[in-house]
Amino acid sequence: MAVGVLALQGSFNEHVAALRKIGVKGVEVRKPEQLESLSALIIPGGESTTMAKLAEYHNLFPALRDFVKMGKPVWGTCAGLIFLADKAVGVKSGGQELLGGLDCTVHRNFFGSQVYSFEADVLVPELAAKEGGPETFRGVFIRSPAILEAGPDVEILADLSVPSDKSTKSVAQNPEEKSETLEKVIIAVKQGNLLGTVFHPELTADTRWHSYFLKMVGDANMQNCSSSEGVPDGSQRPPDLPIYQ
Numbered sequence: 001m002a003v004g005v006l007a008l009q010g011s012f013n014e015h016v017a018a019l020r021k022i023g024v025k026g027v028e029v030r031k032p033e034q035l036e037s038l039s040a041l042i043i044p045g046g047e048s049t050t051m052a053k054l055a056e057y058h059n060l061f062p063a064l065r066d067f068v069k070m071g072k073p074v075w076g077t078c079a080g081l082i083f084l085a086d087k088a089v090g091v092k093s094g095g096q097e098l099l100g101g102l103d104c105t106v107h108r109n110f111f112g113s114q115v116y117s118f119e120a121d122v123l124v125p126e127l128a129a130k131e132g133g134p135e136t137f138r139g140v141f142i143r144s145p146a147i148l149e150a151g152p153d154v155e156i157l158a159d160l161s162v163p164s165d166k167s168t169k170s171v172a173q174n175p176e177e178k179s180e181t182l183e184k185v186i187i188a189v190k191q192g193n194l195l196g197t198v199f200h201p202e203l204t205a206d207t208r209w210h211s212y213f214l215k216m217v218g219d220a221n222m223q224n225c226s227s228s229e230g231v232p233d234g235s236q237r238p239p240d241l242p243i244y245q
């Protein structure tokens with residue numbers, strides 16, 4: 001199985017390293033034709049405006065959009081999630097091109113600028129159920145977006161309570177702070193074969209999100225095999241799944 005990692009800018013090396021830890025080779029993608037042989041793609045965090053400009057420069061938009069439309073699994077982390085969303089607010093003047101596909105509206109810098117980056121333990125029951133380990137995951141939020149709205153087909157995997165005045169400073173300085181006026185913002189979603197996390201699993205030692213995505217890829221491959229003509233026989237077996245450690 002070949003999993004691509006969009007390698008225009010941002011934390012693509014860290015995703016490749018996380019994949020290697022779970023026995024999967026990540027292929028750095030910089031050209032449209034490289035997508036043809038891939039079964040899945042990770043779009044890393046970084047800076048979504050820059051990523052869009054580079055994708056435009058390398059003529060990647062048509063091939064990336066086709067990849068999403070074909071139903072191949074795609075996981076966007078942070079800037080990658082913004083890129084994958086249908087709609088983004090809080091963007092630079094003049095807007096920015098999005099890949100689209102994920103039926104969400106994201107706020108590009110919901111928590112504020114770099115100084116308001118923070119870490120917090122987030123409860124992700126789905127991840128714990130499928131991958132085991134602790135119920136929480138250490139979320140690294142760097143100039144993080146948040147998902148403001150999600151469409152009816154979007155499954156919410158995790159949310160985070162933040163002060164309802166969106167006082168980014170207090171979230172950043174004390175994410176565990178108890179306040180009476182909290183509101184929940186969505187921070188991880190799944191829509192069919194698309195996965196989005198506003199935080200950076202590739203910057204932690206916990207590879208459960210990568211394993212979770214790889215299972216989505218395995219399931220998608222199985223579906224492709226069983227929906228192909230005839231009764232599956234030995235020759236139609238899905239590609240071998242990665243070795244989980």
Ligand SMILES: NC(=O)CC[C@H](N)C(=O)O
Nearest residue numbers: 045046047048078079142
């Ligand atoms: N860490 C990140 O990926 C930050 C994303 C950033 N808010 C953007 O606009 O792209």
